[in-house]
Amino acid sequence: MKRTLAVLIENKPGALARIVGLFHQRGYNIDSLNVAPVFDESYSRMTVTTQGNENVVEQITKQINKLIDVIKVSDLTEGSHHEVEYVLLKISTKQFNQTFKRKLKYFEHHIIEQDNSIVVLGVMGNSASIDDFLKSLNKKSLIELSRSGCIGMHKSEKHLTI
Amino acid sequence: MKFSGGDLLMRALREEGVKYIFGYPGGAALHIYDALFKQKHIEHILVRHEQGATHAADGYARSTGKAGVVLVTSGPGATNAITGLATAFMDSVPLVVISGQVQSHLIGTDSFQETDMIGISRPIVKHSYIINKAEDIPKVVQEAFYIATTGRPGPVVIDIPKDMTDPNLKFEYKKPKSINIRSYKPKIDPHPGQIKKAARALLSSERPVIYAGGGVVLGNASKELIALNKLVKVPVTNTLMGLGSYPPKDKLFLGMLGMHGTYEANMAMHNADLILAIGARFDDRITNTPALFAPNAKVVHIDVDPASISKIINADIPIVGQVKESVLALIKEIKKSKIKIDSEALDQWMSQIYEWKRLHGLNHDLWKHVRKNQKILPQVVVQELYHATNGDAWITSDVGQHQMFVAQYYKFNKPRRWVNSGGLGTMGFGLPAAMGVKLAFPKDEVVCVTGEGSIQMCIQELSTCLQYGLPIKIVNINNEALGMVKQWQDMIYNKRHSASTYQNSLPDFVRLAEAYGHIGFKVTKQEDLSKVFKKAFSLKNRLVFIDVYVDPSEHVYPMLVAPNGSMKDMWVAKDKKA
Numbered sequence: 001m002k003r004t005l006a007v008l009i010e011n012k013p014g015a016l017a018r019i020v021g022l023f024h025q026r027g028y029n030i031d032s033l034n035v036a037p038v039f040d041e042s043y044s045r046m047t048v049t050t051q052g053n054e055n056v057v058e059q060i061t062k063q064i065n066k067l068i069d070v071i072k073v074s075d076l077t078e079g080s081h082h083e084v085e086y087v088l089l090k091i092s093t094k095q096f097n098q099t100f101k102r103k104l105k106y107f108e109h110h111i112i113e114q115d116n117s118i119v120v121l122g123v124m125g126n127s128a129s130i131d132d133f134l135k136s137l138n139k140k141s142l143i144e145l146s147r148s149g150c151i152g153m154h155k156s157e158k159h160l161t162i
Numbered sequence: 163m164k165f166s167g168g169d170l171l172m173r174a175l176r177e178e179g180v181k182y183i184f185g186y187p188g189g190a191a192l193h194i195y196d197a198l199f200k201q202k203h204i205e206h207i208l209v210r211h212e213q214g215a216t217h218a219a220d221g222y223a224r225s226t227g228k229a230g231v232v233l234v235t236s237g238p239g240a241t242n243a244i245t246g247l248a249t250a251f252m253d254s255v256p257l258v259v260i261s262g263q264v265q266s267h268l269i270g271t272d273s274f275q276e277t278d279m280i281g282i283s284r285p286i287v288k289h290s291y292i293i294n295k296a297e298d299i300p301k302v303v304q305e306a307f308y309i310a311t312t313g314r315p316g317p318v319v320i321d322i323p324k325d326m327t328d329p330n331l332k333f334e335y336k337k338p339k340s341i342n343i344r345s346y347k348p349k350i351d352p353h354p355g356q357i358k359k360a361a362r363a364l365l366s367s368e369r370p371v372i373y374a375g376g377g378v379v380l381g382n383a384s385k386e387l388i389a390l391n392k393l394v395k396v397p398v399t400n401t402l403m404g405l406g407s408y409p410p411k412d413k414l415f416l417g418m419l420g421m422h423g424t425y426e427a428n429m430a431m432h433n434a435d436l437i438l439a440i441g442a443r444f445d446d447r448i449t450n451t452p453a454l455f456a457p458n459a460k461v462v463h464i465d466v467d468p469a470s471i472s473k474i475i476n477a478d479i480p481i482v483g484q485v486k487e488s489v490l491a492l493i494k495e496i497k498k499s500k501i502k503i504d505s506e507a508l509d510q511w512m513s514q515i516y517e518w519k520r521l522h523g524l525n526h527d528l529w530k531h532v533r534k535n536q537k538i539l540p541q542v543v544v545q546e547l548y549h550a551t552n553g554d555a556w557i558t559s560d561v562g563q564h565q566m567f568v569a570q571y572y573k574f575n576k577p578r579r580w581v582n583s584g585g586l587g588t589m590g591f592g593l594p595a596a597m598g599v600k601l602a603f604p605k606d607e608v609v610c611v612t613g614e615g616s617i618q619m620c621i622q623e624l625s626t627c628l629q630y631g632l633p634i635k636i637v638n639i640n641n642e643a644l645g646m647v648k649q650w651q652d653m654i655y656n657k658r659h660s661a662s663t664y665q666n667s668l669p670d671f672v673r674l675a676e677a678y679g680h681i682g683f684k685v686t687k688q689e690d691l692s693k694v695f696k697k698a699f700s701l702k703n704r705l706v707f708i709d710v711y712v713d714p715s716e717h718v719y720p721m722l723v724a725p726n727g728s729m730k731d732m733w734v735a736k737d738k739k740a
Contacts, residue, residue, distance in 0.1 A: 010345055013292070014280060025285045055472070062469035068289040068309060071345040162344065 002031070003057045004083060004152045006160050007046040007064060008071040011037045015069040019046065022067065028052065028060055032085075032127070032149035043071060043162065047151045049127070071162050080155040085130055088112070089121045090144035103136060118143070126150075164332035167296035168197025171260070171327065173335055174303035176203045180231050182222060182601055183207070184215035188235025189275060190262030193327035198233075207601065207630060210622035212239050214594040216246020217620065220255050221558060221598030224581045227382065229256040229310045230598060236262045237275030240321075241282065245588060248286040250317040252585025253403060254380055256310040257317035258303075259283075266294065266323040279321045288316030296326045300337035308341045313348030314467040315380060349466065352483030352491050359479045360438070360462045361495040367436035367460070368507035370396040373419065373448075376403025376584065377441015377465060381485035384408070384577040387440065390493050394503055397515055399427040401442050403584045406574035416515065417524065420448040422566040422718050425522035425734060426515050431456055432730040433514075439463045441485045444474040445585070454728035464488045522720065522734040524570055537713035538688045540564065540639050544571040547609065547637060550695035555607040556599045558582065560592040560616030563645035566718045568611050590619030596634045597627060607635070607699065614640040614668055614709075624678035627705050635698055636707045638671060641714040649717045653733070675707035682707040 009015050016035055023030050028050055035046040050060065057075055064073045076083070091100070096119045104123070107130075113120040123130070127150045134145070154160060165173065171194060175183070184207045187195045198206055209215040212234045219230025230250075234243050240261040250257045263269070264276045280290050289309050291302045299322075306318040325331075364370060378387050384407040391398060391414065398408045399419040408415055419427035431437065437459045442448070449455045452474050463470075463477035464485060471480045481488055529545035544567045547555075553573055558581040559565040565582055574580045581599060583591040596610040617638055627634060644662040651659050672682030681704050683694050691710070698706040723731035723739065734740045 014284075014290075017281070018284060021284050055476075059469065059473055066467070066469050068343070068346050 001051065001053070002077070003050050003052060004076040004081070004150060005048045005050065005057075005061065005064070006074045006076050006152055007048065008073075008160065008162055009044050009046055010069040010071065011042055011044045012069055015044070016046075018067050018069060019048070019064060022063055023050070023060075026060070026063055028056070032147070034149040034151050047149065049150050072160060074154070074160045076152045076154060079158060081152055082155060083126050083150050083152045084124060085127045085150045086148040087123045087130055087134075088144075088146040089123060089142065091119050091121070091141050092143065093117055093119050095138075095141035100137070100141070103133060107133065163335075165335055166193070166197065166329045166332055167293075167299055167322070167327035168193045168329065169200075170296065170299040170333060170335055171303065171322070172197050172201045172204065174300040174337070175231065176201075178303065178307045179228065180204050183231045183233050184209055184218040184222075184598070185233030186212050186215060186235065186239060188237075188239045188262065190236035190264055190324045191233060191239070193324060193329055194233065194260070194262065194322065196329065197327065206233070207597070207626065209594065209626050211620065212242035213245050213590060214597075214620050214623045214626065216243050216257065216259065217249065217588075217591050217594035218598040218623075219257055220246060220250050220591075221581055221595030222602050223250070223255050223257060223598070224253075224595070225556060225578050225599040226602045227380075227578070229258050229307050232257060232259040234259070234261050235275065236264055236279070237277045239275075240277055240279040244282060244286070245590075247283055247317050247319070249583050249586045249588040249591060251286040251288070253376065253583065254315045255317065256315040258306050258310055258320065259317060260320045260322060263292070263321045263323040265325045267325075269323065279319060283319050286317070287319050290319040290321065292321040293323065293326045296328075296331060297333040297336065299326070300335055304337050305341060305343065309343075309346065313346075314470075349482050350484045350487055352464070352481045352488040354491070356479060356481045357488070357491045357495050360481060361492055361499050362501060363436055363460055363462055363479060364394060364396075364438055364492075365496065365499055365501040365503045368504055369434050369511045370394075370436040370438065371430050371434045372396055372398040372438045372440065373401070373431065373442050374398060374404045374407055374440045375401040375442025377485045378404055378407040379577045381441060381466070382577075383441070383486040383489055386486050386489040386493070390489050390496075393493060393496050396508065397430055397512065399423070399430065401445070401448060401584075402569050402582070404442065405569060405580045406577045409575055410573035411575070414512075418569050419729075420445070421722050422570065422720065424519070424524055424570070425720050425732060425740065426518040428720065428722070428729045428732060429518045430515050431459075432728060434459045436460050436462065439465075439477075440489065441465060443470040446474070449474060450722045450724060450727050450729050450731070456729065522740055526571060532688050538685070538691065538710060540567050540641065540712040540716050541571055542688060543637065543639055543691065543710050543712060544568050544611070546691045546695060547611070548572050550692060550699060551607055551609065555579070555609045556581065556596075556603060558592045558595040558599060558608070558610045560610075560612040560619075561587045561589045562613050562616060563641070563649065563716075563718050564611055564613045564616075564639040566646075567639070570718075589616040592616060593620050593634070593636065594623050596636075597623060597630075597632050600632045600634055601630070609635045609637060611637045611639065613645060614638055614642065614671070615644045621674070624675065624680060624705070628679040631703070633701070633703050633705050636705070638707065638709045640668075640671070640709055640711050641716070642668060642711075643714055645714075646718070652717065671707055671709040675705070680705040680707055682709065685710045
């Protein structure tokens with residue numbers, strides 16, 4: 001099953017490589033990865049999605065935790081949590097028709113750029129529904145696509161902070 | 163007062179108590195070597211290959227418990243250190259490996275002798291640093307030693323671009339008074355609730371086994387382990403890395419377990435109702451097929467590394483903590499407990515174990531029977547060595563059959579005395595490791611038990627031994643083939659000896675030793691063995707290379723049946739399964 005892990009990691013050169021390397025080294029896959037510094041920029045927050053049963057994810061979590069630069073790791077999937085992903089889409093203006101717009105209305109979205117030939121859209125939603133949305137589109141209508149990867153957070157009172 | 167980066171490094175190393183650096187100079191490390199030349203506190207041991215430097219530092223670290231220090235140059239110097247880093251990483255050995263790097267502005271330009279040491283070593287280090295401000299050197303060195311030696315120990319790399327040690331740029335020596343790494347807080351004390359559960363489980367068991375590993379040695383917890391078993395009196399088995407942590411002559415000791423473990427140790431594990439794992443990691447050379455492992459056992463697992471717990475075998479009672487503190491807590495809890503271990507059940511369990519031992523136990527008296535006109539048995543070489551050294555030498559080994567024979571027949575009675583590459587299985591480890599041990603304990607007898615295959619992987623260090631006057635004794639168990647490979651080929655590949663023999667091209671090791679300025683003896687008859695050992699050990703100040711020709715057809719038994727076998731499935735002799 002899909003798992004979403006949140007990692008707080010020192011914002012140091014090579015720290016990201018250690019995490020990515022670990023997944024490869026231990027035979028796990030990264031489905032998506034998002035990372036950026038937060039707060040005082042001394043550390044970064046990372047969201048990694050991967051596949052695996054409980055034992056596998058427990059082992060991944062422990063191995064990540066063992067890295068010296070890692071401050072905290074949490075398996076968001078263990079409890080209730082928020083997950084969101086942002087997508088940039090470039091399509092031809094011709095394709096930006098009623099059918100397309102009908103599909104789009106289920107998502108938070110906005111038009112970033114529009115002219116006679118090109119429309120660039122920003123679309124937000126959870127990763128699974130974004131997957132479904134993209135699958136429903138005619139592949140030929142998509143010129144370019146960029147996904148942020150999932151970012152996540154525990155719900156309400158549970159916090160992941162240092 | 164201000165110092166160059168090289169001087170900062172030397173002072174920081176000195177403050178960590180470093181006595182020896184094992185290394186090899188080169189362009190990117192020359193500023194550091196110049197700083198080394200100008201000080202008197204740390205001695206540099208010039209090896210003949212960087213792999214030798216890492217294994218020598220490793221031997222020093224394993225025998226003393228302190229971090230071993232290595233200094234190499236960039237590029238090939240750094241890559242040659244990789245095997246030694248991986249060896250130390252797999253066996254949780256504290257090393258600090260300092261590698262020179264090309265100048266900062268040349269990094270990434272494919273400059274001469276440039277290699278991405280941080281990238282190459284990433285999966286086989288506990289942590290690594292690249293210096294980008296010379297004034298950080300003292301703080302980084304301090305952190306590196308702290309990380310290498312605490313928690314689950316391991317190697318740390320410090321990569322230093324050449325401009326960071328420029329003798330013309332001077333800095334103040336500054337480092338924090340105490341170490342505080344917010345992302346690294348190794349756990350020391352175990353959870354009291356888990357200790358309670360563990361005590362209850364152990365005291366309520368009828369067929370318990372203590373399975374004690376290298377963590378007991380690394381964690382200096384041998385005394386505590388012995389004290390624990392004085393209370394509960396249950397059978398104890400050691401992993402390859404744990405040997406020496408429990409007295410071999412105790413009647414509750416079952417010897418080593420696993421792939422080439424004793425019959426009784428493996429049978430006890432398979433039939434146990436409780437396994438108390440202490441500082442061991444359920445390696446695949448122990449468990450055989452994990453799904454078939456100890457079907458009726460409850461598992462209590464003490465380890466400082468949470469990632470080692472429930473990685474291969476699920477732990478019913480996991481305990482994260484330092485081995486010493488955890489065992490002490492367990493002792494305290496057992497003393498408090500009202501539950502009394504069922505001594506009748508224990509007696510029955512022990513008599514079952516003795517019965518297994520009687521059936522297929524190791525024969526430690528092979529040396530007493532002289533096989534005239536026959537080749538020497540390799541097991542006899544180890545048994546004779548054991549008696550020649552009163553079981554009191556520091557023994558390093560290489561990898562293969564000879565390593566297993568030492569583990570089976572040299573009854574180590576003190577922790578740390580047995581120095582071998584268990585996790586990575588690195589041939590070439592033995593001789594340089596022995597140099598590190600000998601430097602640490604110059605008055606003690608240090609023996610490298612090796613094979614004619616392994617010794618040739620780092621034989622160049624014979625020259626280092628001459629330079630620094632290291633009178634190691636080398637026992638070469640020479641079966642004229644890569645014995646363990648050949649054993650597998652005999653057993654599994656219908657005796658097709660693919661690339662495991664040398665077709666009469668072995669060197670004359672006696673003359674080779676002599677060419678390096680040492681003494682060599684060749685032994686081909688069993689009746690000469692004890693005489694030659696006596697002679698060799700009487701030559702206190704000389705390195706002696708003892709080349710013993712042994713029976714090449716001999717295999718190591720017992721051997722777990724794989725694949726798809728459990729711990730009870732063993733070959734106990736050629737063509738004989740038990």
